[in-house]
Amino acid sequence: xxxxxxxxxxxxxxxMSLAAVLALISGASSAQDKKIVPFLTAESSPESVxxxxxxxxxxxxxxxxxxxxxQLTSNDNRGLRIINSVSxxxxxxxxxxxxxxxxxxxxxxxxxxxxxxxxxxxxxxxxPGSLLYWPWDGHLYQFTSDxxxxxxxxxxxxxxxxxxxxxxxxxxxxxxxxxxxxKDGVSGNAFEASNKGGVQxxxxxxWQNCGDFYTxxxxxxxxxxxxxxxxxxxxxxxxxxxxxxxxxxxxxxxxAFAAGRVAMALFPGRLGFQIAKNAPDIAKxxxxxxxxxxxxxxxxxIVYGAVTSYAIGSTVRHPDAAxxxxxxxxxxxxxxxYAMGVPGHIAPAIKEVQAQMLEQDDPYITGYRDWVETILExxxxxxxxxxxxxxxxxxxxYKKSLVPMPWSARVxxxxxxxxxxxxxxxxxxxxxxxxxxxxxxEHRAQMEAWKAENGWEAPDPNWTPxxxx
Amino acid sequence: MxxxxxxxxxxxxxxxVFGLAMVTxxxxxxxFVLLYPAFVALQSSFxxxxxxxxxxxxxxxxxxxxxxxxxxxxxxxxxSLIWSVGAISTQVVVGIAVALVLHKSIGGRSFVRGLVLFPxxxxxxxxxxxxxxxxxxxxxxxxxxxxxxxxxxxxxxxxFDPGWVMVSVIIMSLWKYLPYWALFVLARLQTLPPDLIDxxxxxxxxxxxxxxxxxxxxxxxxxxxxLVLRSIWAFNEFDMVYLPAGGGPLxxxxxxxxxxxxxxxxxxxxxxxxxxxxxMLVLVALLTNFYFWVYxxxxxxxx
Numbered sequence: 001x002x003x004x005x006x007x008x009x010x011x012x013x014x015x016m017s018l019a020a021v022l023a024l025i026s027g028a029s030s031a032q033d034k035k036i037v038p039f040l041t042a043e044s045s046p047e048s049v050x051x052x053x054x055x056x057x058x059x060x061x062x063x064x065x066x067x068x069x070x071q072l073t074s075n076d077n078r079g080l081r082i083i084n085s086v087s088x089x090x091x092x093x094x095x096x097x098x099x100x101x102x103x104x105x106x107x108x109x110x111x112x113x114x115x116x117x118x119x120x121x122x123x124x125x126x127x128p129g130s131l132l133y134w135p136w137d138g139h140l141y142q143f144t145s146d147x148x149x150x151x152x153x154x155x156x157x158x159x160x161x162x163x164x165x166x167x168x169x170x171x172x173x174x175x176x177x178x179x180x181x182x183k184d185g186v187s188g189n190a191f192e193a194s195n196k197g198g199v200q201x202x203x204x205x206x207w208q209n210c211g212d213f214y215t216x217x218x219x220x221x222x223x224x225x226x227x228x229x230x231x232x233x234x235x236x237x238x239x240x241x242x243x244x245x246x247x248x249x250x251x252x253x254x255x256a257f258a259a260g261r262v263a264m265a266l267f268p269g270r271l272g273f274q275i276a277k278n279a280p281d282i283a284k285x286x287x288x289x290x291x292x293x294x295x296x297x298x299x300x301x302i303v304y305g306a307v308t309s310y311a312i313g314s315t316v317r318h319p320d321a322a323x324x325x326x327x328x329x330x331x332x333x334x335x336x337x338y339a340m341g342v343p344g345h346i347a348p349a350i351k352e353v354q355a356q357m358l359e360q361d362d363p364y365i366t367g368y369r370d371w372v373e374t375i376l377e378x379x380x381x382x383x384x385x386x387x388x389x390x391x392x393x394x395x396x397x398y399k400k401s402l403v404p405m406p407w408s409a410r411v412x413x414x415x416x417x418x419x420x421x422x423x424x425x426x427x428x429x430x431x432x433x434x435x436x437x438x439x440x441x442e443h444r445a446q447m448e449a450w451k452a453e454n455g456w457e458a459p460d461p462n463w464t465p466x467x468x469x
Numbered sequence: 470m471x472x473x474x475x476x477x478x479x480x481x482x483x484x485x486v487f488g489l490a491m492v493t494x495x496x497x498x499x500x501f502v503l504l505y506p507a508f509v510a511l512q513s514s515f516x517x518x519x520x521x522x523x524x525x526x527x528x529x530x531x532x533x534x535x536x537x538x539x540x541x542x543x544x545x546x547x548x549s550l551i552w553s554v555g556a557i558s559t560q561v562v563v564g565i566a567v568a569l570v571l572h573k574s575i576g577g578r579s580f581v582r583g584l585v586l587f588p589x590x591x592x593x594x595x596x597x598x599x600x601x602x603x604x605x606x607x608x609x610x611x612x613x614x615x616x617x618x619x620x621x622x623x624x625x626x627x628x629f630d631p632g633w634v635m636v637s638v639i640i641m642s643l644w645k646y647l648p649y650w651a652l653f654v655l656a657r658l659q660t661l662p663p664d665l666i667d668x669x670x671x672x673x674x675x676x677x678x679x680x681x682x683x684x685x686x687x688x689x690x691x692x693x694x695x696l697v698l699r700s701i702w703a704f705n706e707f708d709m710v711y712l713p714a715g716g717g718p719l720x721x722x723x724x725x726x727x728x729x730x731x732x733x734x735x736x737x738x739x740x741x742x743x744x745x746x747x748x749m750l751v752l753v754a755l756l757t758n759f760y761f762w763v764y765x766x767x768x769x770x771x772x
Contacts, residue, residue, distance in 0.1 A: 079734065083734075104521040105521065122683040187607075244628060247715075252605070410735060410736060415713050415716060427718060
């Protein structure tokens with residue numbers, strides 16, 4: 001009896017095992033038929049992730065032979081994960097590339113050339129300067145998904161009540177900060193000196209005062225008069241921040257503004273989108289304008305911003321499939337859908353899609369169209385410190401250089417030299433001149449140390465980036 | 470047919486083969502998971518290794534010479550000590566206190582014991598986000614509670630400014646790891662024979678004397694073990710120190726692990742980072758030896 005039962009059990013078990021093996025084999029063969037492309041992104045907003053998931057599903061339906069394997073990571077972990085993948089020889093598919101990794105990765109030959117994608121679309125369709133060509137060989141190794149640019153948000157109600165004029169110059173920013181600071185728990189401004197935010201807020205002051213960190217030839221520019229002026233001005237405004245802003249995370253200025261605790265903030269489009277959604281009463285009394293922060297509102301028209309871009313690892317198993325998806329995701333209708341995840345914060349790099357964005361029947365676009373227009377316009381003149389080294393000349397001439405700052409991780413890593421300088425001034429009462437002098441030397445020392453270790457050759461000075469002729 | 474000599478047979482029957490077979494898996498894990506990475510770290514510390522490209526150049530003892538003369542290393546070491554001592558001392562005191570409360574026959578004890586475990590189950594990133602919000606200078610409840618509700622402070626406390634930031638991080642760590650202490654100490658307390666306490670009561674010992682002369686010596690071996698483990702973890706702790714303030718402001722939360730990350734991923738030198746890690750390993754080994762010396766003394770005193 002027992003023997004009979006055991007035999008039956010054995011037969012059933014064998015049948016199930018066989019079925020499982022067959023299922024595995026068929027699954028493996030269908031997976032083998034599909035070209036699987038890993039896609040790593042640090043996109044974190046639920047709206048954008050949802051948009052990406054839907055777009056992947058659409059793409060896979062249109063291209064049944066291609067499968068996209070979405071991998072989500074955090075901004076902090078992104079670089080580490082990419083470096084680890086390279087170290088262990090893992091396949092790097094499409095990935096959002098961190099700015100500081102671009103020079104080393106491109107030089108080491110880890111990235112696939114992506115010129116063909118732009119050739120198919122037409123370079124004239126892109127916002128000039130939004131495609132980051134590699135100045136040393138003129139090829140494209142990272143494809144721009146979107147742009148972001150800072151604008152100034154200010155509390156119109158508080159300004160009007162205090163009889164203050166619109167903040168369109170350093171003097172007006174300072175006056176408003178002084179007069180509004182401390183009233184009803186409101187701080188004058190959110191131009192803070194936190195590790196990350198300090199650099200992002202300060203650079204607009206520096207560039208509009210005709211200063212810069214380095215020249216595009218790789219020489220120090222931080223010792224220019226314009227930079228010194230910007231340091232003095234920013235330090236003066238820094239006195240009117242919320243007290244703990246030196247340790248703020250990237251979204252703390254948004255939270256502070258939404259909670260009605262600051263009178264002014266310089267931030268990309270996310271701030272406007274968030275307050276419209278979560279703090280409509282604050283949004284109603286908020287103004288948004290172009291950032292003008294030099295004395296007398298003079299100086300070149302530049303604001304801080306960033307290019308978010310994706311690269312494809314040169315070890316990718318299906319390069320054509322990867323390029324096809326990259327082109328699909330960040331052009332036309334899909335790009336529009338992606339950008340509408342956080343409208344205004346994600347600004348498409350393609351002019352036509354920017355125009356389509358403004359025509360969308362979306363509550364934020366219709367309710368705050370002027371804000372979105374201001375932000376989109378700013379994407380035509382924004383600058384990014386680590387992506388465009390030496391774009392501002394001493395004579396105030398501004399042209400994006402597209403020369404990445406190879407030592408950016410050293411001077412703008414977790415504790416950027418600029419932020420440390422402002423923290424010393426604000427928290428340790430170090431005189432501005434002394435903190436600035438130390439920062440100048442630190443910028444010089446780090447640049448020289450990097451050059452000594454890695455070697456430096458400036459790109460051809462006559463090279464003009466495609467699309468910017 | 471092969472002949473097996475008496476010596477070999479004896480060796481085979483002695484259980485040595487079986488013993489070796491049993492030990493081999495653990496030994497392999499030890500070799501591949503612990504010893505090999507430690508060896509790689511030691512080997513890397515004699516090279517300059519570019520983080521991104523892995524290009525290696527032999528530099529001998531240069532990394533060690535650099536770090537020993539580097540003020541940033543010593544400042545980070547000092548902060549590691551402050552952090553470790555601060556975190557562990559608060560955890561041991563509050564942990565024992567909570568365990569004593571949980572040991573009492575109070576209503577809803579099981580529920581409270583379950584609740585106490587909650588912070589330990591929360592991932593570090595979530596714990597930090599919660600506490601960043603609590604300590605936020607603009608929207609946080611901590612300052613509202615101290616300034617507006619209790620009125621014990623006239624000005625909001627700048628929780629993330631230098632001078633306060635390490636205190637904030639230690640409080641966050643206390644919240645996160647308190648359950649760990651409370652549960653282990655509670656487990657030990659439950660093995661304390663009630664006769665001892667009863668006898669002490671009959672002899673007229675007050676609550677403090679009973680705690681000082683009976684309870685504390687009884688829980689001491691567990692406390693020492695926890696001290697050893699938590700000290701090693703605290704010294705190596707990265708997430709609970711790094712996440713609240715990213716090593717700042719002004720490097721005030723840059724402990725040695727955070728400093729190692731900075732060297733490896735900002736300065737792009739894995740070799741130098743490995744040298745710091747090796748020095749840290751030596752320091753932790755010394756610390757552990759010290760603890761075990763104290764542990765043996767405590768065991769001897771307990772008889």
